[in-house]
Amino acid sequence: MTEIKPHGSHFGSFDAVVEGGRLVAARPFGRDPSPSTLLQSIPDAVHSAARIDRPHVRAGWLKGERRGSARGGDAFVPVPWDQAIRLVAEESARIRAEHGHPSVLGGSYGWSSAGRYHHARTQLHRFLGLAGGFTAQVTNYSYGAGMTLMPHILGTNEVIQGPVTDWKAIRENAKLMLCFGGLPLKNGLITSGGSGAHEYVPLMKAAADAGVRFVNISPFRGDAAEFLGAEWVPIRPGGDAAMILAMAQVILEAGKEDRDFLARCAVGFAPFAAYLRGEADGVVKTPEWAAPLCDVPAATIRRLALEAAGAPTMLTATWSIQRAEHGEQPWWALVALAAMLGTIGKPGQGVAFGYGSMNGIGTPRHEVPSVGGVPVKNPVGAYIPVARVTELLERPGQVLQYNGRDLLLPDIRMIWWAGGNPFHHHQDLGRLLRGWNRADTVVVQEPWWTPLARHADIVLPATTTLERNDIGSASRDRFVRAMHQAIAPVGQARNDADMLADIADALGFRAAFTEQRDEMAWLDHLYGRWRQACAAEGIAVPDFAEFWDRGFVEIAPPAESYTQFAAFRADPEANPLNTPSGKVEIFSETIARFGYEETPGHPVWREPREWLGGEMAERFPLHMLSFQPFTRLHGQLDTGRVAEANRVQGREPILMHPDDAAARGLNDGEVVRVFNERGAIAAGLRLTEEIRPGVVAMATGAWWNPARPGATDAPCVHGNANVLTQDVGTSRLGQGSAAQSCLVEIARWDGDLPPVTVHAPPEGATAP
Numbered sequence: 093m094t095e096i097k098p099h100g101s102h103f104g105s106f107d108a109v110v111e112g113g114r115l116v117a118a119r120p121f122g123r124d125p126s127p128s129t130l131l132q133s134i135p136d137a138v139h140s141a142a143r144i145d146r147p148h149v150r151a152g153w154l155k156g157e158r159r160g161s162a163r164g165g166d167a168f169v170p171v172p173w174d175q176a177i178r179l180v181a182e183e184s185a186r187i188r189a190e191h192g193h194p195s196v197l198g199g200s201y202g203w204s205s206a207g208r209y210h211h212a213r214t215q216l217h218r219f220l221g222l223a224g225g226f227t228a229q230v231t232n233y234s235y236g237a238g239m240t241l242m243p244h245i246l247g248t249n250e251v252i253q254g255p256v257t258d259w260k261a262i263r264e265n266a267k268l269m270l271c272f273g274g275l276p277l278k279n280g281l282i283t284s285g286g287s288g289a290h291e292y293v294p295l296m297k298a299a300a301d302a303g304v305r306f307v308n309i310s311p312f313r314g315d316a317a318e319f320l321g322a323e324w325v326p327i328r329p330g331g332d333a334a335m336i337l338a339m340a341q342v343i344l345e346a347g348k349e350d351r352d353f354l355a356r357c358a359v360g361f362a363p364f365a366a367y368l369r370g371e372a373d374g375v376v377k378t379p380e381w382a383a384p385l386c387d388v389p390a391a392t393i394r395r396l397a398l399e400a401a402g403a404p405t406m407l408t409a410t411w412s413i414q415r416a417e418h419g420e421q422p423w424w425a426l427v428a429l430a431a432m433l434g435t436i437g438k439p440g441q442g443v444a445f446g447y448g449s450m451n452g453i454g455t456p457r458h459e460v461p462s463v464g465g466v467p468v469k470n471p472v473g474a475y476i477p478v479a480r481v482t483e484l485l486e487r488p489g490q491v492l493q494y495n496g497r498d499l500l501l502p503d504i505r506m507i508w509w510a511g512g513n514p515f516h517h518h519q520d521l522g523r524l525l526r527g528w529n530r531a532d533t534v535v536v537q538e539p540w541w542t543p544l545a546r547h548a549d550i551v552l553p554a555t556t557t558l559e560r561n562d563i564g565s566a567s568r569d570r571f572v573r574a575m576h577q578a579i580a581p582v583g584q585a586r587n588d589a590d591m592l593a594d595i596a597d598a599l600g601f602r603a604a605f606t607e608q609r610d611e612m613a614w615l616d617h618l619y620g621r622w623r624q625a626c627a628a629e630g631i632a633v634p635d636f637a638e639f640w641d642r643g644f645v646e647i648a649p650p651a652e653s654y655t656q657f658a659a660f661r662a663d664p665e666a667n668p669l670n671t672p673s674g675k676v677e678i679f680s681e682t683i684a685r686f687g688y689e690e691t692p693g694h695p696v697w698r699e700p701r702e703w704l705g706g707e708m709a710e711r712f713p714l715h716m717l718s719f720q721p722f723t724r725l726h727g728q729l730d731t732g733r734v735a736e737a738n739r740v741q742g743r744e745p746i747l748m749h750p751d752d753a754a755a756r757g758l759n760d761g762e763v764v765r766v767f768n769e770r771g772a773i774a775a776g777l778r779l780t781e782e783i784r785p786g787v788v789a790m791a792t793g794a795w796w797n798p799a800r801p802g803a804t805d806a807p808c809v810h811g812n813a814n815v816l817t818q819d820v821g822t823s824r825l826g827q828g829s830a831a832q833s834c835l836v837e838i839a840r841w842d843g844d845l846p847p848v849t850v851h852a853p854p855e856g857a858t859a860p
C-alpha cells in the first residue's frame with residue numbers, strides 16, 4: 093500500500109511516498125516552480141547504512157578516560173536507552189558541580205533540519221538553559237564578519253538576511269547588476285527552515301529578460317547561469333576589496349560622486365576620500381594600483397566603475413567574499429561605493445548581499461514572521477564568536493578580542509552537540525580534534541554516524557524529520573508546510589525533544605522543559621502563536637486543524653515591489669538608520685575606537701596572509717576555494733545518490749584549469765593529493781576552463797575520513813576541504829570564518845589509495 097504525506101526540508105517541500113513502512117520517494121511539492129534535485133537523496137539518507145541504531149558509548153570513556161583521551165579511534169559499545177540517559181545525566185551533574193556551568197559548551201552551531209518544533213539546536217538550548225546554562229556561540233559561519241560589521245555602518249543586518257530590495261524592483265528599475273561572487277544557482281537549492289517554493293530561478297530569468305545586464309566578478313565562471321548572459325570578470329580570490337576601492341577612486345576622480353546623497357545620508361566620506369587619494373600613505377587607489385592585486389585589468393575596473401555611475405545599478409556580493417581574511421573590507425567598500433553612487437534607497441538599486449547565496453533572498457514576500465520554537469534564556473553570559481571554537485578549546489583562561497570586547501575563554505569540560513557538525517563546518521580539522529580532546533566528555537545527538545558522532549563519547553540516536561510531526565517554515569518563504577510523520581523511527585532512534593525530556597527528568601526539571609505538552613500540543617501552540625502574529629500584520633491564516641489537514645498555508649506575494657532604505661533616503665531625519673549617526677557610516681567612530689590596526693574607521697585594503705598575491709604562494713601556488721555543494725547541504729545527504737553520482741573514484745571532486753593540470757602532468761578523472769602545511773586529502777580531479785588558472789575549487793561536506801581513525805595528522809581519503817583550510821578570524825572586529833583564504837599544492841596520489849569507510853558504522857556499532 094502506498095501512502096502520501098506532506099513534508100518539508102531545507103531542500104524543499106515534498107510529498108513523502110511510503111511503501112511498506114519505507115520512504116521510497118520525495119515527490120516535489122506541486123507549488124514549487126523549480127524543485128531541488130536534492131530531494132532525490134532524501135530516501136537514501138533516511139534509510140542509509142550510516143543511521144545510528146541505538147545509543148553507543150566510546151569504550152575508553154566507559155573505562156574512565158576523560159580529559160586528554162584520543163577520540164575517533166576507539167570502538168563503540170551499544171548500551172540501552174535508560175543507561176545512556178543515566179550516564180549523561182550523572183556526567184552533566186558532576187561537571188557542573190566540579191567546574192561550573194560555563195564549562196559546558198552548548199552553542200551547538202548548525203543547521204539541524206527543517207521543522208521548527210523539533211529543531212535540534214533550539215531544543216538543546218532550551219534544555220541546557222534550564223540545566224543551569226552553557227557557553228554559547230554567537231554569529232554564524234555564513235556571514236559572521238558581515239553581521240558584526242553591518243550594524244555599525246548600516247544599522248541593520250537586513251541587508252544580508254533580507255528583506256532586501258526584491259527581484260521585482262531590480263527587474264523594473266536596474267540596468268546593470270555587478271555581482272561579486274556571481275549568483276550561483278546551486279546555492280538557491282536550499283532555504284533554512286523548509287522552503288515551499290524555489291522562486292529565484294524564474295525571478296532571475298525575468299530580470300535578465302527585462303534587460304538587466306549582469307557581470308559575474310568571480311574566479312569561477314559557473315557562478316552565473318547561462319541564461320543571465322553575464323560578462324565574466326575572473327578576479328583573483330581575496331582581491332575584491334582592491335577592485336572595489338579602485339572603482340570608488342575612479343568615481344571620485346571623475347567627480348561623479350553623489351554629493352547630495354553623501355551630505356544628506358552618509359557620514360565620513362572625507363576621510364575615506366583622503367584614503368582613496370593616498371593622502372596619508374602616498375598610494376592613490378587607482379585601477380593601476382588595484383590591477384596587480386586583484387588581477388583584473390585596470391581598463392576593466394575603470395569601465396565598470398563608469399558604467400555603474402552612468403546607469404541604474406544594483407551592487408551585490410555573495411556571503412562567501414567575507415568568509416576570508418579581512419572579509420569585512422570588500423563588503424564595507426561596496427557599501428561605500430553605493431553611497432558614492434547615491435543609489436542606496438533608489439528603486440531597484442543600491443547594495444545588498446546574498447542574492448546568490450540562498451533561495452529567498454530577494455523573493456517578494458509579505459513581512460510576516462516565521463513559525464518559531466520556544467527558547468529559554470541562557471543564565472550563563474559566556475560566549476564566543478562561533479568560528480573561534482578551537483581557540484576556545486585550546487586556551488582556557490585567556491582573552492579573545494572581538495568587536496570591541498575582551499572575552500574571557502572558559503575551561504570547557506563538556507561538549508554537547510545536536511543539529512550541527514563541527515567536523516564538517518570548522519576549519520583545520522586536525523587542530524580542532526586536538527582541542528576537542530581536551531574535553532572530559534562529548535555528548536552528541538545525531539541520526540547518522542557523521543564525523544561528529546564518531547568523535548563523541550556518548551552518542552544518542554535521533555530521528556529524522558520523516559519520523560515525527562512538525563511544521564516547516566522559513567523567514568524567506570511564502571509557504572508554511574505541515575510535516576506529517578511518514579515512517580516509524582529507524583532502529584531505536586528517538587526525537588531530540590523526548591530524549592532531552594528524559595534527561596531533564598533524571599535531573600529534576602522535566603515539567604519545566606516540556607511545559608507538559610506533547611508533540612501535537614506543541615505544534616498547535618507554536619502555530620497558534622504564529623497565527624496571532626500574522627493577524628497583527630492584517631493577514632488571516634486558517635486555524636491549526638485546517639492547516640494540518642490541508643498540508644500547507646500560502647501567503648500571497650505582495651502587489652508592490654520592495655526597495656530597502658527607500659524611506660531613509662526620502663527623509664533621513666524622520667527615518668534614521670540604527671547607527672550612531674543615524675546615517676550610512678563610511679567612517680565609523682565606533683570601529684575606529686576599537687583600535688584594531690587591521691580594521692581602521694573606514695574601508696581599506698589589507699593584504700591577506702594566505703593568497704596568490706603573497707609570499708606563501710611560492711610554496712603553495714594554488715588558491716583553494718571551498719564552496720557550497722550542489723550535491724548536498726553541507727555534510728547532510730552525503731550518503732545520498734546525488735552526492736554519490738558526482739564522486740570521482742569515490743572521492744570528492746576538485747575543479748582545476750587544464751593549464752594547471754598540464755603543468756603538473758595530471759589528467760582529468762584521476763585521484764590527486766591536495767596538500768599544504770595543515771594536512772592532505774584525496775580528491776578526484778575534474779578539469780574545466782570555467783575556473784581561472786591558479787584557482788582550484790571543491791565543495792565542502794564530504795565526510796571526514798582520516799586514513800587512520802583518531803589521528804589528527806592523517807590524510808583524509810574522502811576529500812574533506814576543511815582538513816586544509818586555515819583557522820583564523822577574519823579580523824578582531826568580526827572574528828568570522830576565513831575558510832576561503834587557503835593555499836594548496838596538488839600532485840598525483842602516489843601509493844595505496846585506502847577505501848572510503850566513513851559511510852559505514854564505526855567499529856563496535858550495531859546496524860539498524
Ligand SMILES: Nc1nc2c(c(=O)[nH]1)N[C@H]1C(S)=C(S)[C@@H](COP(=O)(O)OP(=O)(O)OC[C@H]3O[C@@H](n4cnc5c(=O)[nH]c(N)nc54)[C@H](O)[C@@H]3O)O[C@H]1N2
Pocket residue numbers: 201202203204205210212233234235415510511512513514516517518537538539540542554555556557588718719720725726727728792813814817831832
Ligand atoms: N571550508 C568551508 N567550511 C565551511 C563553509 C565554507 O564555505 N567553506 N561554510 C560554512 C557555513 S556557511 C556553514 S552554515 C556551516 C554549516 O555547518 P553545519 O550546519 O554544522 O553543517 P550540517 O552538515 O548541515 O550539520 C547539521 C547536522 O545536524 C544533523 N541533524 C539534522 N537533523 C537533525 C535532527 O533532527 N536532530 C539532530 N540531533 N541532528 C540533526 C545532520 O545530520 C548534520 O550532521 O559550514 C561552514 N563551513
Ligand SMILES: Nc1nc2c(c(=O)[nH]1)N[C@H]1C(S)=C(S)[C@@H](COP(=O)(O)OP(=O)(O)OC[C@H]3O[C@@H](n4cnc5c(=O)[nH]c(N)nc54)[C@H](O)[C@@H]3O)O[C@H]1N2
Pocket residue numbers: 233234235272273274276278279280281282309310311312315327328329330331332410411412413416448449450717718719720721722723724725726832
Ligand atoms: N546547494 C547548497 N546550497 C547552499 C548550501 C549548501 O550547502 N548546498 N549552503 C547554504 C549556506 S549555509 C550558505 S551560508 C550559503 C553560502 O553562500 P555563499 O557563501 O555565497 O556560497 P559559496 O558557494 O561559498 O560561494 C559563492 C561563490 O563565491 C565565489 N568566491 C569565493 N571566493 C571568492 C572571492 O574571493 N572573490 C570572488 N569574487 N568570488 C569568490 C566562489 O566561486 C563561489 O562559487 O549557501 C547556502 N546554499
Ligand SMILES: [Mo]
Pocket residue numbers: 233234235
Ligand atoms: Mo551558512
